[in-house]
Amino acid sequence: MLRLQEGSRPTVPFPVNNTIRLACSDCSLREHCQPPDLSAADLARIEATISSSRRVARGSALFHAGETFDALYAIKSGFFKTTLTTADGRQQITGFHMGGDVVGLHGIGAGHYINDAIALEDSLACRMPYARIQEVAQQVPALQAHLHRIMSRQIASQHGVMLLLGNMRAEERVAAFLLNLLQRLDARGYSNTELQLRMTREEIGSYLGLKLETVSRIFSRFAADELIEVSNRHVRVLDMDALQARVHLPGCEPQA
Amino acid sequence: MLRLQEGSRPTVPFPVNNTIRLACSDCSLREHCQPPDLSAADLARIEATISSSRRVARGSALFHAGETFDALYAIKSGFFKTTLTTADGRQQITGFHMGGDVVGLHGIGAGHYINDAIALEDSLACRMPYARIQEVAQQVPALQAHLHRIMSRQIASQHGVMLLLGNMRAEERVAAFLLNLLQRLDARGYSNTELQLRMTREEIGSYLGLKLETVSRIFSRFAADELIEVSNRHVRVLDMDALQARVHLPGCEPQA
DNA sequence: CGACACCTTGAAGAGGTTCAAGAAATGTGG
């Protein structure tokens, strides 16, 4: 079984859609994408079905809208966006996904993917054929429960996005976006005050329902107010409390 | 087993949260909430776990945010809204749900409901304890697959809402909203050109990220343009093609 | 070094909100 050399930088062009193998038991993301408390036998069974990894080069797709759905993907490393395209060509980014996230769940019901999942940096994903997942879940209750949890959480988190898009002003959206990213990075052991954005201002805007100029202006405003420090795509939070305070609407404090 | 008299109008005040029993095999919504092609034995097993119905009076809740999650609900008849409330008191309606829809899925991952589900008219819902669903799904692959499909479809349809909130102008949102309702009613055997709104303009606005005045104005504009006919909460579509055309952005046709 | 993609900032403009007032529908109690 090939062991990935995590730290090494490839000297050749990044291979696209190359399939390699890597043990689930070695995966640092186990607690994110697998049910806890599995027996060794169960783990082995799951591993046999899903330990096929796919490299995805920056800019290329894990799957495209319209392709027949046949597998879920757990992101092992890297960063993805999922984008919806309308008949008249408008694009909406429906999510940003990082290590441990599972993408493709929307395809189960439709039979095909409705999204494009595009890597925003060279990434590694774990391909999990859905037919096999179903089989194993039928025998391993913990996997079934885990799958339900993952789908349910995605539904719940999308409610949060609807709140963001439906109720928040531009400033609040950007603040909430940054805080959400930081929180997810924190949960993965990274800094909770500093991050490297993997997406353009335009992509942030698409996700937040704003234009790229608006996003840029708000970054500048936050920097001017000394809430954050922005240098290109590197963002450092200087005043976490103040940033969090911006998520609540400014002119509408609950009054006695 | 009590048989509901569908057509009869209760002469006593509508009983709140009353639990009655009604056979799944009698339910007109079977094809909506249950997997197809079940054996009689499987159907009986499912029925034993989920054939407990709850009446919910207009204005009261099927569940509240914060309550411990223990069951999913399939709506048998009536109409619900699900609403999210923020710390600072803002409300966002995250969905409208009618007969055949399943609500509460977001609770699986969180362990508690994150939404309020409020009946917009006197309604009947089928309570399905989640622990039992899990058990049965473990033994009946068709049920498991069906549950996955339901959750997946909800994820996919929420992507559509994100597109609506993130990318569409007010006019498009209202047109898309009406068309979506009509399509769902059509799938349930009702008219696909005429409907009785069960929610206020404010609730429509909350769902669409608009103010109630904006919704009202757009209804008036559509009526003035003879796309629809509005009389209070009754809406009849006069020109379906033109209404559908409003969903695409008006000033941005793909040009050669 | 030069081309290209990405970002910032300004000024003008549009779409939606806010505020306000009145009309219509709905519900309540006598």
Place this chain on the structure above:
DNA sequence: CCACATTTCTTGAACCTCTTCAAGGTGTCG
């Protein structure tokens, strides 16, 4: 069954936020 209160809806006018258009700057990669 009618009068009254309440909720919901409509419409107008002023305002504000975000967008659009535009230009220049910065960073990156071949």
